[in-house]
Amino acid sequence: MESSEAASRTLSEAELEAVRERHKSLIGDVAQNSAAVEMRLRGMMIALLDSKYAGIIAAGQSASDLVENCIALMQANQEIGDAARERGLELLRSLKPLFAQRNNVVHAPWFPSMREDALTEAVSLVSKRRSPIRPMLVNYAEVEKLSAALNQAIGSIWEWTHGELGAAAKRPQVN
Template structure:
């Protein structure tokens, strides 16, 4: 009689809860590092533009826009030697690849099976789904690559166009100083 009672199929071996928590933790660190790398890209693009007003131009722009614009401006700058341009292209290609992986992980649909974690992403304007297997170690590696890209951008800027570093923050700083001068806090404390 027991043969007639359907049995519940056994659940696949899923990654442990501690593995899932470790993955979520390292994802948080990677996302934070991606934001820092994006900040460096804005600084790079601002420095290449060569004006404190570049902060307005680069504000809110996508990573792909920042990369493409940086390359376009670097290619036409008078002092840019071919070697330095090639070096920048290599750095920005690494950065672009890191962000493509980041986007797949952040915007994809996560799943787990007996093999580990995976993410599914749809491909623009198609029915195709792309699946990417990954682990907490893979995300940790991506986090490290993003850190390395920041270091490469920082070093390149300081070696090639150090006089332009900081353009993005100059205008913000000047406007903040102006606001502080217009609204002296001491006036708010002392009665007239």
């Protein structure tokens, strides 16, 4: 167990700068991976729509809208087998909590302390529509897990789309 002196040690300027850089790196990793997931979701929606105009319809939709629209399209598509549909729906549903976490990580400001706990966590001020700002503890290891889960989803979405929808995933689009 750590002594209270060690737990309350003030970080040096170099350590504080390292903390700030880690924040930027973690946020950047989550933002980059979530953008790639969004791109894959857009590709999935395009393949599910299977129309030369699908790219226009999918363009500009938020990740949440893409997930919901892909779920609806997957449920309605009679050409997808039951097992494939269940795998696809499970994959899409697993993204919802990841994007909720992503929003808290990317859109809320982080405030590390000047103490040693800043090496592993920070306080984030989350603001949701029509509700007061609430502080949340941001654990860096959890943010790394979120980034890894988003990174894994990139491949999973691609594999499902190209494995289950095949040619529809390669259909030419209107430009």
